[in-house]
Amino acid sequence: MSAVFKPDETFRNDFTFRNSPQAIRRFPLPFHEDEYMYSVNIEPHLPGPKGAVTEFAFDVDEHYVAECREREIVLAAEPLRFQALPHMMSSQWDCLELLMDSLARDYPAHFSLTKQGNRWQWINRPLGLNQSFIFGDVDTLPHQPLDYAARQAQGDFVVMDQREGDLWTEAGVVTTQADWSLDFDMGMTFKEWHGPVPLAHELGVFDRALKFLLNLRLGQPVRRLNWTMTVHPRLDTSPENYPHWGPDRATVTARNAGELVHLRVELQGLWRLPRSNAIIFGIRCYLISVQELATIPKWARRVHRVLKNLHPALVDYKGLTRYRDAVVEWLAPFDDGAPTTPGNGPE
Amino acid sequence: MNDAQTLAVEVAAVEQVTPLIKHFKLASADGGPLPAFSGGSHIIVVMRGAARMHRNPYSLLSSPRELDHYEIGVRRMEESRGGSHFMHDQVRVGSRLEIAHPVNLFALDKIARKHVLIAGGIGITPFLAQLEDLHDGAVPYELHYSVRSPEHAAFLTRLREREGEKVRMYYDSENQAVDFDGLLSKQPLGTHVYVCGPAGLINKVIATAKSCGWPDSHVHWEQFSAPPVGDAFDVFLSRSRLTVHVPHDQSLMESIEAAGVEVPYLCRGGVCGYCQTRVLELDGELKHYDHFLSDAEKAKGNSIMPCVSRARCKSLVLDL
Numbered sequence: 001m002s003a004v005f006k007p008d009e010t011f012r013n014d015f016t017f018r019n020s021p022q023a024i025r026r027f028p029l030p031f032h033e034d035e036y037m038y039s040v041n042i043e044p045h046l047p048g049p050k051g052a053v054t055e056f057a058f059d060v061d062e063h064y065v066a067e068c069r070e071r072e073i074v075l076a077a078e079p080l081r082f083q084a085l086p087h088m089m090s091s092q093w094d095c096l097e098l099l100m101d102s103l104a105r106d107y108p109a110h111f112s113l114t115k116q117g118n119r120w121q122w123i124n125r126p127l128g129l130n131q132s133f134i135f136g137d138v139d140t141l142p143h144q145p146l147d148y149a150a151r152q153a154q155g156d157f158v159v160m161d162q163r164e165g166d167l168w169t170e171a172g173v174v175t176t177q178a179d180w181s182l183d184f185d186m187g188m189t190f191k192e193w194h195g196p197v198p199l200a201h202e203l204g205v206f207d208r209a210l211k212f213l214l215n216l217r218l219g220q221p222v223r224r225l226n227w228t229m230t231v232h233p234r235l236d237t238s239p240e241n242y243p244h245w246g247p248d249r250a251t252v253t254a255r256n257a258g259e260l261v262h263l264r265v266e267l268q269g270l271w272r273l274p275r276s277n278a279i280i281f282g283i284r285c286y287l288i289s290v291q292e293l294a295t296i297p298k299w300a301r302r303v304h305r306v307l308k309n310l311h312p313a314l315v316d317y318k319g320l321t322r323y324r325d326a327v328v329e330w331l332a333p334f335d336d337g338a339p340t341t342p343g344n345g346p347e
Numbered sequence: 348m349n350d351a352q353t354l355a356v357e358v359a360a361v362e363q364v365t366p367l368i369k370h371f372k373l374a375s376a377d378g379g380p381l382p383a384f385s386g387g388s389h390i391i392v393v394m395r396g397a398a399r400m401h402r403n404p405y406s407l408l409s410s411p412r413e414l415d416h417y418e419i420g421v422r423r424m425e426e427s428r429g430g431s432h433f434m435h436d437q438v439r440v441g442s443r444l445e446i447a448h449p450v451n452l453f454a455l456d457k458i459a460r461k462h463v464l465i466a467g468g469i470g471i472t473p474f475l476a477q478l479e480d481l482h483d484g485a486v487p488y489e490l491h492y493s494v495r496s497p498e499h500a501a502f503l504t505r506l507r508e509r510e511g512e513k514v515r516m517y518y519d520s521e522n523q524a525v526d527f528d529g530l531l532s533k534q535p536l537g538t539h540v541y542v543c544g545p546a547g548l549i550n551k552v553i554a555t556a557k558s559c560g561w562p563d564s565h566v567h568w569e570q571f572s573a574p575p576v577g578d579a580f581d582v583f584l585s586r587s588r589l590t591v592h593v594p595h596d597q598s599l600m601e602s603i604e605a606a607g608v609e610v611p612y613l614c615r616g617g618v619c620g621y622c623q624t625r626v627l628e629l630d631g632e633l634k635h636y637d638h639f640l641s642d643a644e645k646a647k648g649n650s651i652m653p654c655v656s657r658a659r660c661k662s663l664v665l666d667l
Contacts, residue, residue, distance in 0.1 A: 087457040088457075094383075097383075161457055162454070163454070163457065164456075164564040215613055215621055217448060217450060217613070218382055218384070218450070219448045274383035274449075276385060277385040277387075277388075277451045
């Protein structure tokens, strides 16, 4: 979609982030039914309909410029939000190539990439960047390759090395995360990384997901949606900064829940990387306030029902314990009990 | 995977490099670069013969840095069901083939302190690509390459040019053999060993490494089994409600595909486990030829790898 950027939006302090009506209609609602439970909901990352968040490999929307600036703020304050172990350098270049190839192909008005052998020129018009560099020579870029590329994309990226029949979290750029820490998870195996998730281990979700991902093929990326909720449109809800955002949860009431509480949806994409045989895991965060959601009658009914009947273990794990009831109460007047249509679309 | 995801390639060069091995250069049919890959990867080559289709896995031996073509080496198998014979007898410069995107089931371990590579015969091919990555790196490595006799030493000239005397050659014809005990008992901690070649060689390395106390995670091997020939049998596919005849010289997977039913696969050589299929009923005996299922799982008889395994049976029902 050729979005009009809103470069001055903020995701902290005065929180001026808003979704346009177009952005609301394309929001990736993660609920295909009126109830929610974990499943291995992985599907091929094939191009979706025109204008959908899945139309292209990496979605660039109206928040692009503002989100890139937010990332710069976090990285400047906390450099360890980017980390890469030494053996991940080839995968870092793989990531840079995947991002640049995709953006230049899918948004030619915004990005261009020219390759003459290993001499590459990258132009990012929305951010005003023009960078010539040598692919494979880290000294020709202002940052390490994954860091450089991720500063120009929305969403977080984790790179997992594959060895010993497991996936190891060994590189990443993580600044828009739902209460987890790259610094804490570096070096972990797939199941260690997902250790805190309730219920899913017992359901065998991670056994199946790992087996599936170990066989992920080049050129056949996959995706899934995950979700939680956040008070204010705050992208950086990291454990390190919990004192800054944790107390916000106590401010939610049934009167202000529509404005304060945001549904936080992660469009997660997984790609096999060619030179390193590693896997890049993209975690793209979409935020929408409950009152923006409620402009779509079907979604107001459905989210009301999902939250009302959510398994208690998930309420706790997703950090909703303090304010779930307030959101349910705020949404109740929008739910007349009418049936909802199948699928997650707005109609 | 299925054929919709294949790449069209054209054969750019063919060379007989030993009495049994032909070397093929494949270029993208549209003239563009081929997908990047990592050393140790294989491709599936789809061959559309007059009578039947073959899909065989071959390791990429060309440099992962040169993507204007891929190179593979094909050994003519004595007991071939046709794939290697097709490549040797019918494929020439200009022939069109289809290939699947590279898959790596035999990757170098990126945190190894040292790599010991052991090749037997055609098993040299994945190492040729891996050496391109190792050559300029800081991690020490050694290569041990055994063949029947000097005339069977495929790609030795190329290896000598790149690696010089680093290549340790062993010729059966001169009664030379790798001293596995000596080799594997004195490696520094953090060393990984990789072996590719005939089953006897692989088994010897695995057994020696075990007796020397190597952790399983540091011992890597790859052997693509060609689907063996066997007795003909019939299989009933329960979900497709279809009976398929498996001739003596065609694999179970090929027969199912010929009947129009898709079986998901990655390696077609009994390695990856991707095509594992549930056996619902069996009156007879499964002939497991894969390297994926454990002996206990094979004995249970409730699943099968249709890419290489067969049955000798009165009836067989699969969950397909």
